[in-house]
Amino acid sequence: MNKDSSQTALLWIVAAGFFMQALDTTIVNTALPSMAHSLGVKPLMMQPVIVAYTLTMAMLTPASGWLADRFGTRRVYFTAILIFVLGSLCCASAHTLGELVIARVLQGVGGSMLMPIGRLAVLRAVTGEQYVSALALISVAGQVGPIVGPTLGGWFVQAITWHWIFLINVPIGAAGLFMVWRYLPRSSGTAAPPFDVIGCALVSLCMIAFSLAFDAPVQTHRAAWSAGLFALGLASAFAYVPYARRRRDPLFKLALFGEPNFSVGLIGNLVCRVGSSAVPFLVPLLMQLELGYTPLHSGLMMLPAALAGTVAKRWIAPLIRRYGYDTFLLVNTLIVGGSIVAFALISRGTPVIVSLVVLAIFGAANSMQFAAMNSITLKGLSHEDAGSGNSLFSMVQMLAMGLGVTIGGALVSLVAAHWDSVALGFRVSFASVGAITLISALIFRGIEEAPPARATVKAVAAGGR
Template sequence: MSATRASDAELLRPFKPMLWLVAAAVFMQMLDTTIVNTALPSMAVDLGQSPLRMQSVVVAYALTVAMLIPASGWLADRFGTRRLFVAAIVLFSAGSLACALSQNLDALVASRVLQGVGGAMMMPVGRLAVLRAVPRTAFLAAMSFVTVPGLIGPLIGPALGGWLADVASWHWIFLINLPLGVLGAIAALKWMPDLRAPVSRFDLPGYAMLAFGMIAISLSVEALSGHAARHAALVVLLVTGLAALVAYWLHAARSVAPLFPLTLFRTRTFSVGLLGNLFARLGSSGMPYMIPLLLQVALGYPPTHAGLMMIPVALAGMFSKRIVVPLVQRFGYRNVLVVNTVLTGLTMASFALVDVDQPTWLHIVQFAIFGAVNSLQFTAMNTLALRDLGGPEASAGNSLLSMVMMLAMSLGVATAGGLLGAFSGEPAGDAPVLAAFRWTFVCVGALTLASAAIFAQLGRTHRIPGRVVETSDQA
């Protein structure tokens, strides 16, 4: 093993500057995804908004990333990885500055969209550069190197966001991106290889249908708690969004080169993994948004304390990733995912029992249990979706999975925010805030529980030491 590691180190040595650059981009992306949640109540006070109606700040970023992921690979092939990577860093930094300068919620949401345009291209283009530049024999080691910072971002993001909101102001959670962006752009001009590939005609009609469908559905769900007079328009928006997705499905069936070929769904594990990802994340993606709000708005924690309380979630999640492989090898994907999905849903619903008088250690234990089962869920779902894809399908499947993950994050936060607003009687505020959180946790837990039925459709697992074989019950 030591010889193998030495060999990988030798192969990666010429690419280390590029790998550090991509690793820094992964860190920036993951840090920004988690640092905002803890500072939302402080933003709400400064912008004159209700803390329970700030979900659009998170939704705007996640939805923009989801919408642009399908185009990132084609753009990199067309304009080159170096040019697009530098442009992504510049846009991300410009969006961060615009966020810090925002004087109202609408301006902040628009700035988050600009930030999301850059964020949508940084990680995919960085991974693509690694894939094409690094020798295949060292690719796994290279990807491990660049993804480690992605684990550190969620670990320090919430605490850093809370600390900055306490000692300075929420504006600094965006301003800290500026020096990183300047250094990253300079480093990218020097070390990012300018890789290109022949491009086919971009599937613009299919992309338009897919993007409109995602935007329409997300916006209609995000406005769930709005005024009754708007409900008719929201129903129309939701229906047209669903119609756009159906239209894309029909378009992809007859297109020569669709964004995502429908042949992907002939692989049963991919279909189950993708759909399970979407519906399981509808519930769990709202938790990083709701937990800091619960701690600050309902329990009265200061931002720094609320951020520190998220560290057990991240640490337990990092630990649980180590036991995924042994569990799957022993019990199979179906058993692991069905049982763990139920556990995740019940753990989420258990947050309805949180009360002001409970000791801090009990909250820490509860948060750690959630972090462990939630991380195990994500890892098992993602590996299930991609494990049986090969060749060109692997690239398309990975892009589609990344898009669905970000879309589910957008929908999950929108759903959680809408439920919180509805249960709290917004905008009148005639219901106890803690009761609104309790009912919302029960609802999102139920959503996750229901997704266990999707994973139950996997075939029976033959328990063979060292590997897992899935066979269809209908074969």
């Protein structure tokens, strides 16, 4: 096989991984009420199904690059797809919520390696001049997943059963396994430096504790449990600082935070994405539980957000070049937060066209928000720190996704239980997570503006979320 054919095969293999990972983060949302009914639990108790997946990916993402160096890209990528497919089969076979959560953890183990190692494989195989184009090509698969995911999930639930939202990964994964085995060149591992197991454990404990603190898994003494988990998260974070100072090659160098925009972007991303991540979880539940929509109808309603987000990607670079990162993020964050708060006003009497417009505005603004936040956070890092900074940034993204689902679902449940009104619970939840997103506009005011690098903006815009 010549070089061009080998690169083409590689792009298709990575695109398949991107598609599976992106599809799986969205296809589940519209099926949650049907899954809850089948498993004998309340729909608002289903957030662990999503949180378990995102937290697992967050914890294991830093290890993906080390595994690829130690055991070879081909071997690790093949294993990642295999684990993801096995996890999908276990999800489809689950009979209880506990079994499904455990299966989602297994699925997250494979998913944590799909995108990072895919990007790494392309980076190593494609020349610098062609990398942006290659990344844009495979990112199309990542964009198609969120577009078809909610609708496909709703259709599976209505036409067949919810189990097929996981079984769909089996034929795609099988094709990916064959292509990896057939077309990816064999690569032996290298003498990679020792992996920072203690540092990874401290960071992972911090993320798990913070996530559980917002929805303590106990009914009695909930406030005490939440406070204790929050304190544990803070202690883990503070313990990492002296540990990283003593270790010669820590998981994340403290020097990363010497780049001002990285620190501001990281905190702004975490806060902003809480609201953005709650929307895909809450909106299908609102539509099915309160507005009386079918799973397919609620999935189709999510299409405007995904399509608007895809179209809006082409506006990012010119807007940033014209107004700068600080002004763009200030205004766009207000639009994202405002659109999330607007979901609180949607009721049975709201015209469908109004709901579609709000969803489209949210989708377009949110897509541009992700690309701009990605760019401003990473563009100032040195070549030496880029890999480590990107891994930490990916972990924060996944943590924010889990927090958004946890906080959004917990608020609905708490308000519904206290005032006996699920509708009020949704209104309070949307208003609260929207307010959290609006707060991030103040954080982004700390950005130190510099002339944007055109290639960097284009690359991040192409790279998606």
